[in-house]
Amino acid sequence: MSSTPAVVVDVVYLARLREAFGRAGERLELPYGVRTVGELRTLLAARGPAWSAELAPGRAVRVAVNHSLAESSDPLAAGDEVAFFPPVTGG
């Protein structure tokens, strides 16, 4: 009875990414080996053409964890809200 508890996060997609992926967000259980922002991005990029095109390593994508800008190496924990979006263009 020592199984590791599941790490479930809420993923949010905004602006161009929401349109490209056809969804505003999803609840995701992170598989083994996916525990950072960068690892989640890599996981999502493997989903298909739209995902790999938008999330390829060279693309400018911003990530916020719990509403603060995050780095690729930042860890993810159960209950986090992880948002992926293009560089901002307000103002």
Place this chain on the structure above:
Amino acid sequence: MAARVQEEDFDLAQEIADLRAGDPSIGAVVAFVGTVRDLNDAAPVVAMTLEHYPGMTDKALAQIETEARARWALAGVRIVHRVGELRPPDQIVLVAVASAHRGDAFAACEFIMDYLKTRAPFWKKEHTPTGARWVDARDCDDRAARRWDARAEPE
């Protein structure tokens, strides 16, 4: 915290009156108003959709205001950013800063706009006669924001 996100328009005179109200120590108010242009990247802009990330916006704007207050002596800060459908020549954003002397207000207003344009989670989608397109972030906005980082570093 004096930042608001709203669909409706704002009244510049009323916002400045509110900002100044009850504080006779204020000697300077600087306000920037961003508006919808009818031309961008050589294409006519018919309309624009402004979207934001509601959970993050308040936090990002509050942080920008906090950083401005740490750098300059400010009596008041007011940020209003509109979202939704806008058309030329609608108002998009207001940054108004009040201080005892003009130097602080001028600098802080520009700082807040530079940071807002690179850190606050808003996105513009332009509607042109040939279709809709998401506006790309501009390198010059990043450079404008980085100027302030350089000033914070020791000589």
